[in-house]
Amino acid sequence: MNRRSFLTTTAATATLAATGGFTFARAQTQAVKVAFVGTLSGPGAALGTHLRDGWLAGVKRLDNQLGGRAVETLVIDDELKPDVAVSKVRAALERDKVDFVVGVVFSNMLQAIVRPVTESNTFLITANAGPSTLAGKGCSPFLFSSAYQNDQPHATMGQAAQDLGYKRVFILVPNYQAGKDAVAGFRSRYKGEVVDEIYVPLSQLDFSTEVTKIAAAKPDAIFTFMPGALGVNLVRQYRQAGLANIPFLSTFTVDESTLPAQGEAALDFYTAATWAPNFDNPQSRRFVQEFEAAYGYVPSNFAAHAYDAAHMLDAAIRRTKGDVADKAALRTALEAGDFPSVRGALRLGANHFPIQDFWLCKVAKRADGKFQTETLRKVLSADADGYATSCKMG
């Protein structure tokens, strides 16, 4: 198998520190090496692309430096295969001697690489995946998240359904672990009646059967979690069947990665998020503007979290004055979490996952004809995930 990973040497300008001993100076001139891990081929590649572009945009904004040191990003495609992810990440750790590992779209990929990375005392920043085990009992001093714990967006939607006063909700999810987690997350905060729960195979081609059942059940709203191409299809069929008058509450179904294909069909459909491109703060506005100029598409939550990961590392390395060898100091610096986030103020919980606000968002059409999600209202304030309490860090 050919290695699809390749080196992106971003900067190699040797800026010698004027002060300090010889060894110190040499350590400072070497670039900080970061392995970016994401799914960049296969059906999940669209998300990996968003995540990668978000990271690269973040690094570019920081003038190809992290905490004042030049940075070199090694882009790794995990191919959505745990064994491939582990062997490529091992090679990055042992051969390329990377200082940090960032990225990871899918939870099963994160679970595959978390031990090899953290056991080699290397910091791992997840910019998306946040499985409950790693936020709770399996938390690690070397694992940080710039995103969220997986349950939180689903729970946000449950709370939103509760707040909006929907009495009867119809649930439709794919039949695998993440689908079941979505239902559990939604139900943790939604107390009304669940008319029906339908589990469809992940390889589902057509939703006409389910759409017919929804029409027959006449619920107040539906809740769904249909990532990627599944969501593209469901949204379009839902609209075509004339069901759009039944509110469409979703997570990871309508976002900037799928909206180009869903277009008008997704208009006014709901989603839950930590951030949306219409966020009104300087950091966010600059991010959206620069990202669109560089990559030609509207950034999603995935891109935003990866962009934040770059700033998170930048702030921490700046605190240690460019030293990435002193792991204890670096950990304290990362835990401070005082970096400028596109989400505004943000802090990290005891399990190194952000404590942050969650928003109900709605799909809107911009003046330039592109589609994006826009915040409607804050649903959860400074929400900490429920697993932080069972995290005992050594």
Next chain:
Amino acid sequence: MSMLLVQALNGLQFGVLLFLVAAGLSLVFGVMDLINLAHGVQYMLGAYVAATLGVWTGSFWLGALLAMPVALLVGLALEWLVFRHLYRRDHLSQVLATFGVILTVEEATRALWGSAPQTVLEPSGLTGGPMGGVEIVAGLIYPTYRLVIIGVGIVVPLLLWFLVERTRAGMLVRAGATHPAMVSALGVDIRRLFTVVFAFGAMLAGFAGALASPIFPVAPGMGDTVLILCFVVIVIGGVGSIRGAFIAALLVGLLDSVGRAMLPDLLRLVLDPSSARQTGAALASMLVYIVMAAILFFRPAGLFPGGRAA
């Protein structure tokens, strides 16, 4: 009861789409004894070309129409480049080589179009605007376009049947399937015949992809899921039999749709709701394969054994 009717329509529509893909596969498998895993790729390309040309020309129908000659040309090119060298090889080599074609073409598609699903222009010109439909059941609009697919799916098999059973070209194809040496001895260029059959199958698959593009997501890998069901269809129908493929495709489509709609509810009569949902969902996705196993048990050559079926 009317809900059941809608579900049956859903199944019928899925079935005819399956047929369009499976027909080409069955012909190639039956006539040329070639296992072509890359047939799904033709379906995918048809959808991509239709989507792109549709946006480019501004009309979905023009895009779908233009996708057919493109699919035909791609079929001819692939036959010339790859498949021609596989006819005399064993099935294992064929599977390996055509699997390689899948990987190559899908990766090329990803490089050309990106991995996100494509935007497809809504088919226009149907009653009630671009997304017109018929309200069969109160509150549920059945898109007219899906009814059009069913219509096309009934006309095309009739044309195919006429072509294979009633024309000279069809006669040669049938003869080539059972007695290739004899046909060749009578002065017919069997190679060229095979090329034509292959390209025709590719065009049918491309046409199916174009038809499916407004209702299924156009993304890399869209052909793989369809391909598996198509193999089920040709195995149930009997390899090389157009009539068998048609009946089997409708059977698979109906089983899939109605099974998914009814099984969880039926199981609720004997199980508690949550386990009925889980088992119902699992059983519904297995249903097609269970039925296939049962049919093969009683009729190992499929419902309508044709051609060179081994």
